[in-house]
Amino acid sequence: MILHRIRKRGRGLVALGGAAVLAATLIQPADAATHRSGDLAERLQQTMAGLNFGDVLDTTPPGSAQARALRAQQQAEPARPEHAPAVSAAAATTIHQQPQVDVAVIELDKKGRALSSGNVLMSPKYKDGVTVPVDKNLHTTAVRYRLWDTDQWDAANGQGTTDTVPGRENAPLDFMEPYPASIIKLMVGFGIMQLVDKGAIKLSDTYAYTPTKPSDRCEGATTRTIGEYFDRMITVSDNGAACTLIKVMHEHGGVDWLNQEFQDMGLEMLQLKGTDPANGDWSPYVTMSSLDTAKLLMLINGVSGRAWTAPNGKPVTSDVLSASSRAFFMKELGEQGWNNVLSTTNYCGYSYPTQGMPQRIAQRWIGADGTVTVNDDPTDGKYVYPAQPCQDAAEVTFAHKTGLTAFAAGDAGIVHSLPGKAKRDYIIVAFSNLGWRYIDTNRPMNPPVQPAVNRTEKFAKLGRAMDDYEARR
Known part of the structure; x- marks a missing residue:
């Protein structure tokens, strides 16, 4: 049985430090530890409001020649999606409206069950952030989610026109969800591991990718x-590997399923739509929300017993993946x-960007000289300073996936404390439209940071602030 506790703040919108906030839900399994004091949702909202996302610079402001040139290009992830073309600050102006940001945090007990949750949306309509009410199943019907459209965001005060979840026309919140970029690879990975569990494929199978388009x-x-395709898709965000695995899924009827x-x-917001069976490519119609992504990660992390109850009344458990598949993932x-x-350990020793959550990174990326090199890339993947000081100061592991385009930046992962450190176990997911088009006012340009910092450091500040909060809980 799942019990839940709601701190009532009245129906509709109420004031909190000048911010519009809806009633938040704290959830607690019956046999979990007593929930500690404090309101995660309020803290998340206050932290996001304090980061001033609206003061970033837009290097391609609407109507500029740079914006027209960007629209003329294909608006897909680059071949190496975690990197970006060099941008110039010459035409940059302060972003013309509050950006679109969606962040969710779920605190976990020692058995992987949800103790409390917080989900905050930020947009031109919700400039200080608005807290999403969720029920005991970590579900909400309070948001009318709209499909991302960059032109509509630029020109229509952040208002989308295409609904992604039917039947939400009268929902109290209206939000155009940012494009998830490479974080969609979590959905692909989940589908592949289910095919493995069904015996349709094996991780050791050799697969010849032969696109017909x-x-x-x-x-x-x-x-x-x-x-190997799975490893490349997750650890270095290789788009070609993701295309291959989507094609594999199509060949086994796995995408629609x-x-x-x-x-x-x-x-409902996890939708791997518009994928092409000829080559595994995907479309702008794929959607994810931070709350549903956090719930998916909760299943991958592992939950003892029921994680939540589905709309059809059936319990959802981690048995959707085998223990071995969850461990591999x-x-x-x-x-x-x-x-x-949200974490920036790769940039250990740099004055910019700031250090995010104190994550210990995988040793596979640290060379004999102590510096990080990702994917054997001596240009975009080679970091300058030794990572060991940050490794020594690390307090958590962060099993996560990042995403980046010109119009999207995000991170989604599972945080566990290292032995001997302040105990915390939680999931954090952030989606935004603050891709490499946008830069911080304090970003070094002459000379620029190498490898390029192609998203705002405000997410690193968010990751650090929320981890500090969890460490004190």
């Missing part, structure tokens, strides 16, 4: 094992190479 995002013919399973589990997420959004 060209794609700028996908690669040409390749041959690797399924496990996966999308229906997400709906059945009550994860967690290992891959823990070996993430691009630690540069």
